Amino acid sequence: EAQVTQNPRYLITVTGKKLTVTCSQNMNHEYMSWYRQDPGLGLRQIYYSMNVEVTDKGDVPEGYKVSRKEKRNFPLILESPSPNQTSLYFCASSSLAGGWGNIQYFGAGTRLSVL
């Protein structure tokens, strides 16, 4: 079954304690992306990757890091989480074939609370 898997689904942490949210896809997609979802703002892109070792900032990258060492994995790293990073996070992936009509597939989300 084609899927994007995020872990953990729920996470409560404290300010300053480094954490990693993992994302893995089994569709051999080139493109992967992280979004955060906040009430009234929809989803906003944090970082994206066009392929292995190719990553770039999205609209709200501050306080986040990513890496893409393997095609299937795209972890999101919060080196020193702060309360304003409390949010719902989604990982997405897509093929780059088919132009701008191609479909992005989303994980089930990670709800993060930073105290």
Place this chain on the structure above:
Amino acid sequence: GNSVTQMEGPVTLSEEAFLTINCTYTATGYPSLFWYVQYPGEGLQLLLKATKADDKGSNKGFEATYRKETTSFHLEKGSVQVSDSAVYFCALKFSGGYNKLIFGAGTRLAVHP
């Protein structure tokens, strides 16, 4: 800049009512347009899409038509069911945008029996 504006929710309807969720966009060039749906506790799923003007996307009884002249992509369904209760996101993507989706704020739909 490029943006998507959706009607504010929540929208509350009775089962079998007609649904419209408005979506308008601002974009340079000619984007592809999407509706994604988020059921409670789940990730986003593609509901339908349209890639050029006058295209109609449809799926599960939902429809939306890409209207370039009004820069709109309104979502409609003739008869909603309780199982349609979810948050609906309108989004756009264009060829020069590094595959990035630009989302509206989302509209929560609640359907009551």
